[in-house]
Amino acid sequence: MTDKAKVRAQAERLQAFFTGAGARVVEADILQPAETLLDLYGEDIRARAYVTSDPLRGEMMLRPDFTVPVVQQQMAEGTATGAVTYMGEVFRKQEHEGARASEYIQVGYETFGDADEEAAEAKVFALFDEVLSPLSLRAATGDIGILMAAVEGLSTSDRRKAALKRHLWRPRRFRALLDRYGGRSPVPETRTRLLEKARKQGAAAVADAAGPAIGLRSRAEVTARIEALLADAAEPPISGNEVAILDHILSLRETSVNALEQLRDIAVDLPNIAPAVTRMDRRLEALSGQGIDVYALDFEASYGRTTMEYYDGFVFGFYAEARLDLPPVATGGRYDALTRVLGQGRCLPAVGGVVRPELVLTLTEEAGQ
Amino acid sequence: MTLKLGVPSKGRLMEKTFEWFAGHGVVLKRTGSDREYAGAVEGVDGIELVLLSAGEIPRELAAGRIHLGVTGSDLVHEKIADWEGKIRALAPMGFGHADLIIAVPKAWADVDTLDDLDAAAAAFRRDHGFRLRIATKYHRLVREFLRGAGVADYQLVDSQGATEGTVKNLTAEAVADITSTGETLRANHLKILSDGLVHKSQATLFKSRRADWEGGNRERFQALAARLGVDG
Numbered sequence: 001m002t003d004k005a006k007v008r009a010q011a012e013r014l015q016a017f018f019t020g021a022g023a024r025v026v027e028a029d030i031l032q033p034a035e036t037l038l039d040l041y042g043e044d045i046r047a048r049a050y051v052t053s054d055p056l057r058g059e060m061m062l063r064p065d066f067t068v069p070v071v072q073q074q075m076a077e078g079t080a081t082g083a084v085t086y087m088g089e090v091f092r093k094q095e096h097e098g099a100r101a102s103e104y105i106q107v108g109y110e111t112f113g114d115a116d117e118e119a120a121e122a123k124v125f126a127l128f129d130e131v132l133s134p135l136s137l138r139a140a141t142g143d144i145g146i147l148m149a150a151v152e153g154l155s156t157s158d159r160r161k162a163a164l165k166r167h168l169w170r171p172r173r174f175r176a177l178l179d180r181y182g183g184r185s186p187v188p189e190t191r192t193r194l195l196e197k198a199r200k201q202g203a204a205a206v207a208d209a210a211g212p213a214i215g216l217r218s219r220a221e222v223t224a225r226i227e228a229l230l231a232d233a234a235e236p237p238i239s240g241n242e243v244a245i246l247d248h249i250l251s252l253r254e255t256s257v258n259a260l261e262q263l264r265d266i267a268v269d270l271p272n273i274a275p276a277v278t279r280m281d282r283r284l285e286a287l288s289g290q291g292i293d294v295y296a297l298d299f300e301a302s303y304g305r306t307t308m309e310y311y312d313g314f315v316f317g318f319y320a321e322a323r324l325d326l327p328p329v330a331t332g333g334r335y336d337a338l339t340r341v342l343g344q345g346r347c348l349p350a351v352g353g354v355v356r357p358e359l360v361l362t363l364t365e366e367a368g369q
Numbered sequence: 370m371t372l373k374l375g376v377p378s379k380g381r382l383m384e385k386t387f388e389w390f391a392g393h394g395v396v397l398k399r400t401g402s403d404r405e406y407a408g409a410v411e412g413v414d415g416i417e418l419v420l421l422s423a424g425e426i427p428r429e430l431a432a433g434r435i436h437l438g439v440t441g442s443d444l445v446h447e448k449i450a451d452w453e454g455k456i457r458a459l460a461p462m463g464f465g466h467a468d469l470i471i472a473v474p475k476a477w478a479d480v481d482t483l484d485d486l487d488a489a490a491a492a493f494r495r496d497h498g499f500r501l502r503i504a505t506k507y508h509r510l511v512r513e514f515l516r517g518a519g520v521a522d523y524q525l526v527d528s529q530g531a532t533e534g535t536v537k538n539l540t541a542e543a544v545a546d547i548t549s550t551g552e553t554l555r556a557n558h559l560k561i562l563s564d565g566l567v568h569k570s571q572a573t574l575f576k577s578r579r580a581d582w583e584g585g586n587r588e589r590f591q592a593l594a595a596r597l598g599v600d601g
Contacts, residue, residue, distance in 0.1 A: 042500065043512055043524055095450045095509075166491060166521065173487070173519025190481040190563060211475030211558050215536040217493055217501075225479040225492060 081113030110352025122286030142303025153272025183237030433579030465572030
């Protein structure tokens with residue numbers, strides 16, 4: 001067990017680094033309304049966060065991260081832009097026994113409203129890179145924006161694209177959908193029968209005959225989905241060529257400069273990703289400008305796909321290669337979409353990351369021995 | 370020092386448990402008055418019978434306060450995080466069969482699989498502004514199952530009884546509950562998803578990995594295991 005006072009001192013050192021880089025200090029409540037977090041993250045967060053009940057405020061959670069309260073503050077303050085830093089405990093319930101902590105300190109740096117988005121991303125990455133440099137960690141980077149643009153660029157219906165984008169963060173389900181839309185997995189027999197019936201009798205008649213309408217999901221909603229299934233069945237499959245391109249992107253693991261070259265080639269066949277590739281190009285230039293060696297920097301197109309689904313652009317993480325049992329020392333990325341969800345109609349460009357001082361301390365002590 | 374065997378304290382589950390042990394030449398008995406929760410084990414020495422609510426047996430096994438226990442596998446899987454590290458399943462006992470399943474209104478002609486449920490949940494959230502509600506008391510099992518299947522945009526709402534009625538009462542859109550014949554589901558106009566089997570439960574003899582196995586308990590267990598024909 002690492003000494004808590006030492007961890008706190010380490011956290012303060014890290015935060016001082018971020019304030020030195022121009023961030024102002026913000027605080028967040030430990031007790032957060034469960035509803036917002038549940039609505040955002042879904043049922044999974046209930047498995048991971050400590051839920052408690054407040055007689056007046058209802059279900060509350062011990063904050064599982066700072067992102068939501070910090071973004072809410074920024075959005076509430078209206079024109080709040082610039083960089084902020086925070087420091088404090090987060091709480092994560094562990095359902096499996098092991099070394100993972102259920103309470104630990106995070107130090108974060110987030111920047112909002114930067115007009116030059118790639119410059120902001122490069123700056124955030126470079127800050128974490130600099131403060132972690134004595135630990136010689138491996139940096140991983142990715143770009144969810146490229147994946148989204150690739151899905152958006154498929155020649156298929158908007159409904160299919162929306163379904164694929166929704167499951168971008170669940171690789172297995174994404175694969176199953178892609179196989180279905182690509183005609184590579186068979187249509188379930190019950191589906192075939194339903195569609196035959198609906199073609200003969202009409203969607204509404206099939207819905208009417210199914211059973212007494214109970215519950216909130218109305219007959220109209222059932223009918224609408226049957227009609228959507230009929231329309232989808234009439235869609236041609238996504239071409240093998242496009243599926244292959246998507247697979248190529250998903251499996252792309254290269255140094256950043258080589259990855260960019262490959263993505264440029266891919267953009268010839270899938271022009272929709274070109275703007276995202278241009279952004280990556282600009283980001284790499286900005287990173288170079290910050291002194292990052294982009295010829296050595298790893299890029300993994302699928303990186304960030306299994307973490308929480310609010311990142312929607314550049315993503316990064318720092319790992320101790322000699323200690324793969326440890327969680328990443330720092331992670332971060334761009335999350336504009338989250339500001340839109342929490343901003344009630346408004347949104348702000350937002351990019352940032354968090355570092356775990358306890359891991360920094362552990363690795364520093366190990367390196368010293 | 371005795372080896373403690375926890376069995377359900379009442380009802381069919383208790384009777385069937387007694388029958389199962391008797392079938393292996395070990396006689397379990399309630400002692401004292403009808404209402405007193407006390408029991409005895411005949412046939413193997415040094416074993417104490419502890420009568421407990423079936424719902425509490427998983428917790429007692431995990432804490433190591435009983436050495437052996439009979440309860441439904443659904444309860445062990447649901448109530449004990451990382452149960453394999455604390456408890457070992459010794460023998461399925463062939464009764465108390467119940468399936469934990471996911472069911473939706475029969476009126477949902479468009480929903481037959483988890484895939485459909487996921488798509489319906491996405492549309493439901495868009496139309497109603499909140500996540501599709503699934504009523505259950507098996508939160509852990511259902512959540513892990515749905516996570517594995519990649520179903521999103523749902524929420525679990527707690528229902529400790531009469532779960533099949535929640536859809537009609539507008540407190541949930543779907544249910545995840547235990548069924549053996551499916552009759553209650555049918556009576557409430559619900560149908561089981563074709564790939565909606567979360568867990569196939571039956572009464573099972575479990576062994577605690579955390580109990581004190583010293584002081585002759587290991588030997589007592591081996592004698593009992595030999596009699597029961599289970600792998601110690």
